[in-house]
Amino acid sequence: MLSPNIQEALNRQVNAELYSSYLYLSMVAHLESENLRGMAQWMRVQAGEETIHGMKIYDYIIERGGRVTLTQIDAPKTKWASPLKLFEDAYAHEQKVTAMINGLMDLVIAEKDHAGHDFLEWFVTEQVEEESAAQAVVEQLKLVGDSGVGLYMIDQQLGQRSPSAPAAE
Ligand code: FEO
Numbered sequence: 001m002l003s004p005n006i007q008e009a010l011n012r013q014v015n016a017e018l019y020s021s022y023l024y025l026s027m028v029a030h031l032e033s034e035n036l037r038g039m040a041q042w043m044r045v046q047a048g049e050e051t052i053h054g055m056k057i058y059d060y061i062i063e064r065g066g067r068v069t070l071t072q073i074d075a076p077k078t079k080w081a082s083p084l085k086l087f088e089d090a091y092a093h094e095q096k097v098t099a100m101i102n103g104l105m106d107l108v109i110a111e112k113d114h115a116g117h118d119f120l121e122w123f124v125t126e127q128v129e130e131e132s133a134a135q136a137v138v139e140q141l142k143l144v145g146d147s148g149v150g151l152y153m154i155d156q157q158l159g160q161r162s163p164s165a166p167a168a169e
Pocket residue numbers: 017020049050053094097130
């Protein structure tokens with residue numbers, strides 16, 4: 001059984017993960033409108049992963065005998081001044097999500113919820129990857145600056161991303 005505090009925090013995390021998916025889909029729409037199709041593909045895969053994250057927590061709440069309660073998902077931003085600004089936003093967002101996961105981890109530790117600790121470890125590891133992947137794109141975009149050729153090359157490279165195999169979710 002989940003404690004009421006943990007159940008509420010997990011439900012907040014479901015909302016945050018689904019918002020992440022919504023935010024990244026908004027980024028996809030923007031990138032598509034700028035004809036940056038490779039970056040859009042990268043972000044589309046990212047949005048899909050966020051839905052998987054949300055559902056992982058959703059199912060975990062049910063498995064622990066808790067109650068999922070869905071709440072309103074905020075409207076995301078719809079426009080960015082440049083691909084660099086967009087990926088900087090994605091990176092900043094991942095840092096926020098990491099802070100939320102860490103807060104959840106602190107809570108399960110404080111309440112001695114060992115199963116919760118075990119469950120959340122996956123997310124702690126995942127966040128290291130999530131931050132690192134977004135940061136890597138930010139650094140590449142900074143390197144090329146306003147170079148059209150540079151942007152084209154990054155776009156081509158990011159377009160190679162395909163959905164991860166289930167084991168790597
Ligand atoms: Fe689900 Fe990108 O954190």
